[in-house]
Amino acid sequence: MKTKEWLESIGKSIDSMDANRFADFLTEDCTFRFGNQPDVIGKKEVTEYVAAFFKMIGGSEHKVVDYWKREDSVVWQGEVLYTRLDGKKVNVNFTNIFMMNGKLIKDYLIYIDNTPLFA
Numbered sequence: 001m002k003t004k005e006w007l008e009s010i011g012k013s014i015d016s017m018d019a020n021r022f023a024d025f026l027t028e029d030c031t032f033r034f035g036n037q038p039d040v041i042g043k044k045e046v047t048e049y050v051a052a053f054f055k056m057i058g059g060s061e062h063k064v065v066d067y068w069k070r071e072d073s074v075v076w077q078g079e080v081l082y083t084r085l086d087g088k089k090v091n092v093n094f095t096n097i098f099m100m101n102g103k104l105i106k107d108y109l110i111y112i113d114n115t116p117l118f119a
Helices: 003-015 019-023 043-054
Strands: 026-034 059-070 073-083 089-101 104-112
Touching: 003 019, 003 059, 003 073, 019 043, 026 043
Parallel strands: 026 104
Antiparallel strands: 059 073, 073 089, 089 104
């Protein structure tokens, strides 16, 4: 699978709000950091964390703006259109850095300011 298609498939897993489907991209011992939140370590713990986040939003639509790939890492510059629980839509820019272990993500680092989502 090409890098852009792979990133789009990650975005679709998030947009489906299926934490288990999202977790299929992660190693068992992964590290996940969302913005300025503390690291979450372990696939099971990340799955629970992401499932809890999904309950805080009405939905999302992820877009690949650009990406860069190296042998052991991928950087995804993107936009996400969140639907808040009150129905309002908010567009937020983000950058994800993925440190890879084979075809799975070992470190999933999200650089985002989600302030508008909860304002």
